[in-house]
Amino acid sequence: DGGITQSPKYLFRKEGQNVTLSCEQNLNHDAMYWYRQDPGQGLRLIYYSQIVNDFQKGDIAEGYSVSREKKESFPLTVTSAQKNPTAFYLCASRSNTQGSNNQPQHFGDGTRLSIL
Amino acid sequence: GNSVTQMEGPVTLSEEAFLTINCTYTATGYPSLFWYVQYPGEGLQLLLKATKADDKGSNKGFEATYRKETTSFHLEKGSVQVSDSAVYFCALVHRGSTLGRLYFGRGTQLTVWP
Numbered sequence: 001d002g003g004i005t006q007s008p009k010y011l012f013r014k015e016g017q018n019v020t021l022s023c024e025q026n027l028n029h030d031a032m033y034w035y036r037q038d039p040g041q042g043l044r045l046i047y048y049s050q051i052v053n054d055f056q057k058g059d060i061a062e063g064y065s066v067s068r069e070k071k072e073s074f075p076l077t078v079t080s081a082q083k084n085p086t087a088f089y090l091c092a093s094r095s096n097t098q099g100s101n102n103q104p105q106h107f108g109d110g111t112r113l114s115i116l
Numbered sequence: 117g118n119s120v121t122q123m124e125g126p127v128t129l130s131e132e133a134f135l136t137i138n139c140t141y142t143a144t145g146y147p148s149l150f151w152y153v154q155y156p157g158e159g160l161q162l163l164l165k166a167t168k169a170d171d172k173g174s175n176k177g178f179e180a181t182y183r184k185e186t187t188s189f190h191l192e193k194g195s196v197q198v199s200d201s202a203v204y205f206c207a208l209v210h211r212g213s214t215l216g217r218l219y220f221g222r223g224t225q226l227t228v229w230p
Contacts (some may be wrong), residue, residue: 005143006159012145031216042205043160050215104150104206105218107159 006108010055012116013078013085020109021076023091030096032074033105036060037060037088048090049074050096078113088112117142122206122221125128129196129228137224139180139190139206147208149173149182154203154223163191163204167211196228 004025013019023107031050035043045058049068063082066073074093078085089112092105124140141147148167152160164173169184178193184206189206 002158033218040222043218043220045217048215048217056215092160092218092229096216103216104152104162104165105216107152110157113165 004091004106005109006089006111008111009109011111011113013060013113014116016080017023018032018077018079018111021078021089021091021113023108024072025074025093025106025108027093027106028071029093029106030071031094032068033092033094034058034066034074034076035090035092037090037110042088043102046076069094070105086114101113117164118147118210118219119207120206120208120219120221121202122224124222124224125203126225128228131198131228131230132195133228135191135193135196135200137204139158139189139191139205139221139224141187141189141206141208143187143208143210145210146184147210149180150207150209150218151178151180151189151191151218152205152207154205156202160205196226197227198230201226201228 007022033048034046047066049055051100063093065077090110094105119142121140150165151163153163154160164175166173166182172181180191203223205223207218
């Protein structure tokens with residue numbers, strides 16, 4: 001079955017440490033997205049990518065970095081510059097074919113990041 | 117700009133009660149509209165969608181109608197079950213956007229008691 005796989009499900013970060021969250025999709029989607037979810041705040045866009053080797057900052061990109069070397073993969077690194085990283089992180093993907101704005105984004109099951 | 121406003125939660129209902137979760141939007145042009153559902157500890161799942169005015173999206177007993185005149189997309193279900201307990205998100209995408217960016221409401225927590 002096609003889908004989006006996020007790993008790990010739970011992640012702990014020490015002060016001053018960078019951590020990387022994995023997102024892999026086998027839906028053959030061009031576009032991929034990272035969101036941060038905090039209680040009572042809904043979802044906020046961190047980064048997105050429309051094609052391989054290209055990505056753009058979302059609303060809250062400071063303290064995060066991404067890469068898009070393969071169509072299937074869009075890892076997110078939470079750097080030590082992100083002072084409040086505790087949150088639930090969701091990865092999504094979507095087809096970019098013609099008329100695709102009517103198509104929904106598909107989400108992974110998320111990674112919960114906590115500070116030690 | 118584009119934005120979505122949902123009714124504040126939490127919403128608490130007894131089983132078999134009628135559910136309405138209000139959603140209104142602001143958008144340039146004509147967006148496509150979505151409802152997503154998030155069960156505890158999981159990602160978001162698409163519940164239903166509507167792509168043009170007067171369209172009705174429906175799934176699993178839930179319905180929502182795209183009302184252009186009131187810029188609304190309220191979610192309804194005639195008889196909720198305990199298994200419907202989750203967080204519900206209303207979202208839009210601007211159809212003219214090549215980026216496909218989704219704009220979400222803040223989510224509404226629903227708890228259904230037996």
